[in-house]
Amino acid sequence: MRFCPNCQSLLTPQKVDKRKKLVCKHCGHTQSLTTKVKASYRIKQRIDHGPKDETIILDEESSRHRPMPTVRAVCPKCGHKVAYYWQVQTRSGDEGMTTFYRCHECSQTWREY
Numbered sequence: 001m002r003f004c005p006n007c008q009s010l011l012t013p014q015k016v017d018k019r020k021k022l023v024c025k026h027c028g029h030t031q032s033l034t035t036k037v038k039a040s041y042r043i044k045q046r047i048d049h050g051p052k053d054e055t056i057i058l059d060e061e062s063s064r065h066r067p068m069p070t071v072r073a074v075c076p077k078c079g080h081k082v083a084y085y086w087q088v089q090t091r092s093g094d095e096g097m098t099t100f101y102r103c104h105e106c107s108q109t110w111r112e113y
């Protein structure tokens with residue numbers, strides 16, 4: 001991010017006379033765009049867009065295919081190795097969180113001791 005030395009407004013990259021320059025929309029001040037500045041703008045854009053796009057994709061995936069998170073846990077009833085799990089806060093504070101499992105295969109539910 002670069003700011004105008006005259007009025008402290010944000011400078012935006014724009015094409016001026018076929019060359020990229022930083023332009024202040026407030027007072028019309030222009031500044032030549034160095035390679036270094038160009039690179040910093042490019043990195044900023046990647047940070048802005050990258051993680052957001054990824055998050056949307058992950059959300060869609062998980063809601064469509066996995067209504068609950070699964071974990072590798074062996075079912076005591078059928079021996080299946082994948083189970084849904086969720087955590088419940090127990091009333092007696094000394095126990096903390098209790099993890100429950102539900103077998104992906106036979107729906108057997110058990111808790112972790």
Ligand SMILES: [Zn+2]
Binds near residue numbers: 006
């Ligand atoms: Zn300005």
Ligand SMILES: [Zn+2]
Binds near residue numbers: 075077079104107
């Ligand atoms: Zn099972």
